[in-house]
Amino acid sequence: MRLESCHNFHDFRALAKRRLPAPIFDYIDGGADDEVTLRKNTASFGRCDLVPNILRGVEAVDLSVSVMGQKLAMPVYCSPTALQRLFHHKGERAVAAAAAKFGTMFGVSSLGTVSLEELRTRYGNPQVYQFYFHRDRGLNRAMLQRAKEAGINVLLLTVDSITGGNRERDLRTGFAIPFSLTLAGMLAFAIKPAWGINYLTHEKFRLPQLDQHIDMGGDTMSIGRYFTEMLDPSMNWDDVSAMVREWDGQFCLKGVMSVDDARHAAEIGCTGIVLSNHGGRQLDGSRTGFDQLAEVVDAVGDRIDVIMDGGIQRGTHVLKALSLGAKAVGLGRYYLFPLAAAGEAGVARALGLMRTELERDMKLMGCRSVAELSRKNLRFT
Numbered sequence: 001m002r003l004e005s006c007h008n009f010h011d012f013r014a015l016a017k018r019r020l021p022a023p024i025f026d027y028i029d030g031g032a033d034d035e036v037t038l039r040k041n042t043a044s045f046g047r048c049d050l051v052p053n054i055l056r057g058v059e060a061v062d063l064s065v066s067v068m069g070q071k072l073a074m075p076v077y078c079s080p081t082a083l084q085r086l087f088h089h090k091g092e093r094a095v096a097a098a099a100a101k102f103g104t105m106f107g108v109s110s111l112g113t114v115s116l117e118e119l120r121t122r123y124g125n126p127q128v129y130q131f132y133f134h135r136d137r138g139l140n141r142a143m144l145q146r147a148k149e150a151g152i153n154v155l156l157l158t159v160d161s162i163t164g165g166n167r168e169r170d171l172r173t174g175f176a177i178p179f180s181l182t183l184a185g186m187l188a189f190a191i192k193p194a195w196g197i198n199y200l201t202h203e204k205f206r207l208p209q210l211d212q213h214i215d216m217g218g219d220t221m222s223i224g225r226y227f228t229e230m231l232d233p234s235m236n237w238d239d240v241s242a243m244v245r246e247w248d249g250q251f252c253l254k255g256v257m258s259v260d261d262a263r264h265a266a267e268i269g270c271t272g273i274v275l276s277n278h279g280g281r282q283l284d285g286s287r288t289g290f291d292q293l294a295e296v297v298d299a300v301g302d303r304i305d306v307i308m309d310g311g312i313q314r315g316t317h318v319l320k321a322l323s324l325g326a327k328a329v330g331l332g333r334y335y336l337f338p339l340a341a342a343g344e345a346g347v348a349r350a351l352g353l354m355r356t357e358l359e360r361d362m363k364l365m366g367c368r369s370v371a372e373l374s375r376k377n378l379r380f381t
């Protein structure tokens, strides 16, 4: 199977599975506990039908949207994800370059493997920096300052990872940073030598968002210990409110689900929220962003940009979320499997296919611009 034969999410997933050692593939593919929420994220879209209109003169379609002050040429962006250079040696550079080519935004994780400064300097498209809240307030301030100086467009605080999710696939393979593979995990690496050669012949794996501030080098700090020892589970609304004031710019909370929390986010001055269950990797059995979208948009959609992510595999999924009132939609595994399959060319192909699907689906829906999508286009089954 080659990149040119990848026509959808499932094709990219199959190619990524062939290229990656199984423990890394499972880290991307898996979710928490019984993976109920992971499956439901995509299944939710199946309970909603699109009702097209006809004869509307749709020769040209405008896919652009404005979200949190950023103009995007299409209504999807690459959500921040950890450890991208493990999936392909170009990692975040490949994702940022492909997102730039399609005029959209990309996120850089706190657990990113290329520095936010390098990405900001090399690519001109809007950049989100995903932040975790540390016990050490001085450290938080220093990291915010660094992001400000780098010219980050949107600060995004992830609030659904106050403790790590129970990812049993990773327990079985021993996937962790630094690696602590089980025997089966080691064998899985041994049978994918091409990945190993690539990994060893490119620049050393680093976590540059953190290792300037925390001693992550020399394997002194594992990611597991980073979550349990460095992050602050006592974080509350007052802390976030202070952070919003300090940042004094576009500020997004990622991992909101309830209407009450959405209202609170609007009250403390957040400019965006992402309805997200972290791709089914945290609280299994939790609600999906898509299922929760209508009530949150009704409550706060006039005050704050409501975004969703989770389970997006098709242009029609995006159109359903936009019709309910989402301002934009985040992609996770949709671009990660292409990254693992073929680096920048893979992500660019996936985003290109998404753009083509969105244009075609908008025409078939009888809509010339995203503003023309509405709940009148939807029926729930």
Ligand SMILES: Cc1cc2nc3c(=O)[nH]c(=O)nc-3n(C[C@H](O)[C@H](O)[C@H](O)COP(=O)(O)O)c2cc1C
Pocket (backbone or CB within 6 Å): 027, 028, 029, 041, 079, 080, 081, 082, 109, 110, 111, 130, 158, 254, 276, 277, 278, 279, 280, 309, 310, 311, 312, 330, 331, 332, 333, 334, 336
């Ligand atoms: C491998 C992987 C790593 C992720 N790392 C992060 C992260 O570091 N920070 C974060 O806020 N979200 C992270 N996420 C969640 C994504 O940003 C996004 O919310 C999720 O992937 C959306 O679901 P989807 O993969 O079904 O599209 C990660 C997701 C995956 C699959």
